[in-house]
Amino acid sequence: MLRWYIIRTLLKKEAWRHLADRGGIFVAFLLIGCFALACMFGRRFIGDQILVGTVGVCYVDEVDLGQHTPAWLSHLRSHPPEADLRIRFRRHSQLPIGLLFYGENTGAVQIRDGGTDHNGQPRYVIMVWFPGSDAGVMEPYLRWFWKETFAFFGQQRRPLQIDTEGPLLFPSGSMLVRVSPQSGGKRHFLTYSRLENDQKWFSDLPPPLEIRVEYHQLQNRADMLSFAATALITFAMWFFSVFLMPALTCEERERGVLLAQALSPASTLEIFAAKFLFYPLAGILLGVILAAIYKISVIVSLFFWIALVTTAIGYLGLGLAIASLAPNQRKASMGAMCYLLAIALLLFISLQFRVPLAQHFVLERHCVRLLHASLVGTASAYRYEMIAAIVLSLFWTGLAVRLFRRHGWQ
Amino acid sequence: MSDAAIEIEDLVICYGDFVAVDGLNLTVPKGQLFGLLGPNGAGKTSTIRILIGQKRPTSGSIRVLGHDVLTDWQAIKPMFGYVPDRENHFDDFTGRRNLQIFADLYRVPYRRIDECLETVELLDAADVVVRGYSLGMRRKLLLARALLHKPAVLYLDEPTANLDIHSAAVVRKTLRALVAEGTTVVLTTHNMQEVEEICDRVAILCKGRLVALDTPLSLRRQHTERLVDVVLLDGSRHVFNMDIPEQRQRLAHHVQSDAVASIKTREFNFREAFLKLTGTEFT
Incomplete structure (x- = not known):
């Protein structure tokens, strides 16, 4: 007592x-x-300075995708990063209505509906939101994001056409993208290695999934x-x-x-x-x-x-x-x-x-x-x-x- | 209700293979000043550590004021005081503040602090930081702290070591006064004179065993050697044993013939008695 x-x-x-x-x-x-x-x-x-790797949490938000989550995003959810990264997935229904607010020391990868291509296939817009002035702080998260994305579409035998004006923040080493000639400031990437390894698929190649990647600076700062x-x-x-x-x-x-x-x-x-x-x-x-x-x-x-x-x-x-x-x-x-x-x-x-x-x-x-x-x-x-x-x-x-x-x- | 303050039965204390105390049986009656003596490694400190609950015995039972040390420790704690062999004060606090902490723990009114400080003649230095105390003052403060709650049993580990003559006398006087009030005091000491002066009973331990248990007077009777050292006028030195009739007669003859330059009886020597009992030098 x-x-x-x-x-x-x-x-x-x-x-x-x-x-x-x-x-x-x-x-x-x-x-x-x-x-x-x-x-x-x-x-x-x-206040405006930032250290690389100081994004504490990265949100992966499904914006404007409706209630149906694409299998690609389900794959991302079921394959979280091995490294010590903090990812928060949010479905469309879980997002607040109106303006999205990201706190300090957070970043976000928003997957948005980009309409349809000339074949009637859906297109996506990936918006990468990063704090501070250097998009490099998102590199660990994007490395995981693209690795799993390429893995998923590789299994689907589906090429990707990625357009971006931003930095190259794809996985190093086993690059799965080919740089096409630059035109009008945009760079085009097309996944190809899996297709090259298996030439018989090349003939019946489906049209690539078009993804546009945009980088945006968050108003907040780290x-x-x-x-x-x-x-x-x-x-x-x-x-x-x-x-x-x-x-x-x-x-x-x-x-x-x-x-x-x-x-x-x-x-x-x-x-x-x-x-x-x-x-x-x-x-x-x-x-x-x-x-x-x-x-x-x-x-x-x-x-x-x-x-x-x-x-x-x-x-x-x-x-x-x-x-x-x-x-x-x-x-x-x-x-x-x-x-x-x-x-x-x-x-x-x-x-x-x-x-x-x-x-x-x-x-x-x-x-x-x-x-x-x-x-x-x-x-x-x-x-x-x-x-x-x-x-x-x-x-x-x-x-x-x-x-x-x-x-x-x- | 038992008259014993401390009852030790078949106490065995082992440190691994080393037996520090080997089957000690000891009873200390209430209201006595009891001396615990022995050479280094005799088991005194181990016994004290058991009594203050800082070690569990290997076997045996110890009861203090009727309470078992092992099973009823919380009841015993407020009843005893302990003066360790080295001072353990808060150096940054004054003497008074040091005692205030323990007065609060024992729920003793603060006026008792002054009483205790006065008893050990430290009242004038009560508001001086302990860091500035002499060794003797620190040791007296230990005694004052141990007296705060008027313990029924007081354990002291060499309470007068390194004290000047006056301070040692104060401590001895205080201990005798406590015993007169009914407190049981158990002390370990290396000071033979102190043992003879103030102890009612003495236990001598050696190699974990009890080798003698008696009053100092009785020990004196048992172990005094009745020898007389004589120097004659011709310069020769002689020792006469008073237990041998011929030697008594020879001494008497020298005295009657006025041939003695000096004569001196050998007083009881606790050190010698101790040496005889324990087979070892007192350290």
């Missing part, structure tokens, strides 16, 4: 410690001050400040729960103060509860302040709070695990730093060398996306991340409790 007077005392003790040694408070104010300045003066300088806010919120949580908490817990243990508390009427559970409350709450408070500086409306978002609490719990578990394993304060601090570096390297290697499975076991992989999605308003696309983050948070917390009970204050 938890006794409030004991938890209150332990919370007060933690607060006194930070007031006596103000390093943590200084870092918190530094984060708030720097980010506030960045938001006040930085938007006009960095907001660099949203990435900065996400990074700072994540850092705030890490700083309080993974860095400060283990370091101070180890200091208490090293000095025997933790044992003194354990021998007092405070139970293990209550000592836990106080630490569980103080450090995540401090991280959450700082995270909320940073989020509010970025966008005040975020703090009424339920998804934001869920993402924040999940991250805080996960980091608390990590922090307690480090506190339980590290023999002293210095090693706890080093452990927290090493963890940060190891995770960064793991994610980098996982992305660079296409080892997608590894990163799914990393809490940050999910929590960072959740936090960013909650900041830019694309939360609904991150159900998997939410479940994964909750599972990983519970795992770390369970492990930490077990470790701490075993030799937390010895």
Whole structure:
């Protein structure tokens, strides 16, 4: 049973410690001050810049296609990208009526009805909507889109005639397109390789499906400040729960103060509860302040709070695990730093060398996306991340409790 | 209701293959100041760790004030105080604030803080940050903290180590006063004089076994060697054993013939007794 007077005392003790040694408070104010300045003066300088690969979610929308989804799009739905890309399919009926709005850091591939050709066959218009000024941010999504599109029509023995004035964003390597002579600014592509490999089909070649590809710049932009806010919120949580908490817990243990508390009427559970409350709450408070500086409306978002609490719990578990394993304060601090570096390297290697499975076991992989999605308003696309983050948070917390009970204050 | 504050039965504590305590049976009556002695590795610290619930015994049972340490730990916790062998304060807090935290945990009114600080003569330094305390002050603050909730049983691990004479005397006086009020005090110490001065009973452990359990006076009676060192006027030195009639007569003869330059009886030497009992030097 938890006794409030004991938890209150332990919370007060933690607060006194930070007031006596103000390093943590200084870092918190530094984060708030720097980010506030960045938001006040930085938007006009960095607002239009964008990093390649910063489209968090790509919508594949069926616009003007009616209730019947072409088999081609069904194929796309059943063949999602292998790489770690976030695709959201929306049928015509699922789209809002009127103007389509895409949030920050999102892109879209709209498949639209392009009328019929002279044979009465349907034509399609592919509109690629990209944030910022560089359509290259859509490259990972388009690579998947065209790969699966070519695969589908290859199986159908149906050539494609693709007209575009935009950049070449088709799959590299096994190119399935032939460039026809440029005329009037337009470039024409025709799928051919499958047909070449099987000459007997060539004679009864059906007329190509005509697809026009257009590139459009979204009015919104990939907001660099949203990435900065996400990074700072994540850092705030890490700083309080993974860095400060283990370091101070180890200091208490090293000095025997933790044992003194354990021998007092405070139970293990209550000592836990106080630490569980103080450090995540401090991280959450700082995270909320940073989020509010970025966008005040975020703090009424339920998804934001869920993402924040999940991250805080996960980091608390990590922090307690480090506190339980590290023999002293210095090693706890080093452990927290090493963890940060190891995770960064793991994610980098996982992305660079296409080892997608590894990163799914990393809490940050999910929590960072959740936090960013909650900041830019694309939360609904991150159900998997939410479940994964909750599972990983519970795992770390369970492990930490077990470790701490075993030799937390010895 | 039992008169025993602490009852230890067939206690065995093992660390892997190493047996730290081997079948210890010990009863500490209420209201006694009990000394636990032994060389390094004798099992004193292991026994204390069991008593303060920081280790589970390999086998055996331990009851403190009638409560089983293993099954009724939460009931025991508020009843004992513990003074560790090394100080464990929050260095950034004042002495008073250090005690405030524990006063809150024990739900003790703050006026008790001043009482305890006064008892250990630290009231003047109550609002000084502990980082500025001397070693002796820190150790006295430990005792003040342990006394906050008026524990029925108090465990102390070398409470007067590294204390100056005055501070050590304050601690001893405080412990005797506590015992007079009915508190049971168990202490480990290496200070033989302290044992003789303040302990009501002493247990001597060696290699995990109890080798002696008695009052200091009784131990003195059992282990005093009745020897007399004599230096004669001619410069020769002699030792006379008072248990041997011929040697007593020879000593008497020297005294009567005024041939003695100096004469000195050998006092009880706890160190020697300890050495005899444990076969090892006291460390």
